[in-house]
Amino acid sequence: MVRTEPPVKVLKITGLGRSGSTILDIVLGNHPCVESVGEVGNLIRTGWVSQESLRAVDQKRLRVPICTCGKRLDVPHVETPDEACPFWSAVRREWVARADAEAIESYPNLQNDFEPKRRWPRLLYERRKASAAFRSYAGLTRAFFESIRAVSGKDIIVDSGKSPERAFAFWMVPGLDLRVVHLVRDAKGVITSRRKAFKKDLQAGIMWDHKGHPPWKTSVRWTERNLATELVCARLGPKRAMRLRYEDFVADPEAARGRIGSLVGLDLTDGAKAAASGQPMRARHNVGGNRTKKSGYIALRPSAAPGRAGMEERPLARGAAAFVGADGVAHAPVWLWGVTSRIWTSYAASEAARIDSWSAARSALPTVAAPAFSD
Numbered sequence: 228m229v230r231t232e233p234p235v236k237v238l239k240i241t242g243l244g245r246s247g248s249t250i251l252d253i254v255l256g257n258h259p260c261v262e263s264v265g266e267v268g269n270l271i272r273t274g275w276v277s278q279e280s281l282r283a284v285d286q287k288r289l290r291v292p293i294c295t296c297g298k299r300l301d302v303p304h305v306e307t308p309d310e311a312c313p314f315w316s317a318v319r320r321e322w323v324a325r326a327d328a329e330a331i332e333s334y335p336n337l338q339n340d341f342e343p344k345r346r347w348p349r350l351l352y353e354r355r356k357a358s359a360a361f362r363s364y365a366g367l368t369r370a371f372f373e374s375i376r377a378v379s380g381k382d383i384i385v386d387s388g389k390s391p392e393r394a395f396a397f398w399m400v401p402g403l404d405l406r407v408v409h410l411v412r413d414a415k416g417v418i419t420s421r422r423k424a425f426k427k428d429l430q431a432g433i434m435w436d437h438k439g440h441p442p443w444k445t446s447v448r449w450t451e452r453n454l455a456t457e458l459v460c461a462r463l464g465p466k467r468a469m470r471l472r473y474e475d476f477v478a479d480p481e482a483a484r485g486r487i488g489s490l491v492g493l494d495l496t497d498g499a500k501a502a503a504s505g506q507p508m509r510a511r512h513n514v515g516g517n518r519t520k521k522s523g524y525i526a527l528r529p530s531a532a533p534g535r536a537g538m539e540e541r542p543l544a545r546g547a548a549a550f551v552g553a554d555g556v557a558h559a560p561v562w563l564w565g566v567t568s569r570i571w572t573s574y575a576a577s578e579a580a581r582i583d584s585w586s587a588a589r590s591a592l593p594t595v596a597a598p599a600f601s602d
């Protein structure tokens with residue numbers, strides 16, 4: 228079948244959790260041409276497939292099936308239709324019509340094949356030659372985003388699931404016109420945020436008790452996740468990917484929306500003034516995210532830039548300081564990136580010199596005339 232629909236524009240916010248993606252997501256979603264759907268990769272695992280298919284999913288990866296509108300996301304499992312979120316009910320109906328109900332049962336397994344971190348080697352291999360499984364994943368993913376576009380009537384869909392692997396997989400899906408914003412928050416702010424412990428609160432989207440992450444662990448995670456995202460963005464190139472510091476976004480949302488608008492080819496500055504003035508913005512039908520998102524409204528407070536004012540500051544452990552630095556700037560990634568690029572540059576230079584000397588030696592060889600054969 229020849230597809231006549233234009234590619235779906237998907238804007239993906241990537242980076243590490245607790246970097247302000249919820250706020251960016253909702254601010255962008257308040258534009259009339261943008262549908263912000265949150266961490267939509269979790270939706271299928273939230274109950275869009277049969278109980279039998281769900282049993283195969285790691286229990287730790289299951290999410291609370293509540294939309295930011297307050298209705299349920301596990302639309303096939305509700306007792307009365309008005310319990311279900313109307314937006315996601317319509318998207319699921321559309322997806323089933325495009326992909327068929329039996330095919331979508333396989334989607335959680337396909338996601339597990341191509342989206343987790345450990346699947347990098349397989350993704351790189353699929354880039355060379357796509358398997359039947361990847362083609363199936365690509366077809367279902369495209370149909371899913373086409374369904375969101377059809378139901379919302381919006382040109383751009385914002386997905387704030389932050390995994391760089393998922394962004395890379397999306398880049399390989401024909402029919403998705405992917406743009407990526409790499410959102411980086413000051414490492415000290417992320418460490419402070421991830422040190423907090425939370426009690427289980429299903430209504431607020433917290434599935435189990437969280438002990439809080441030690442600073443050294445967050446530092447390593449910050450470095451690893453941001454480096455992986457940098458690599459994906461480098462692969463996509465500057466026309467498809469950009470880096471945004473969370474602190475810059477909070478200080479000047481208008482400028483940040485202007486930059487993101489250039490990336491997606493849309494004037495996003497409409498409404499930026501409202502965001503900058505601290506007016507509350509509504510989250511529509513958003514999946515996943517933190518307690519702020521679950522409250523349904525969010526307001527931007529420039530004075531409360533994380534890692535600066537408005538944040539509970541605790542002294543960093545000595546080990547974390549080695550990674551992060553007393554000034555809150557992550558030195559480890561800068562250092563690691565510097566070392567990596569130096570190794571790469573010197574390797575490339577030595578390879579170039581080797582090829583040069585090899586071609587010089589080859590051109591210096593005397594030309595030998597082919598012997599003439601006669602019978």
Ligand SMILES: [Zn+2]
Binds near residue numbers: 296314315
């Ligand atoms: Zn909803």
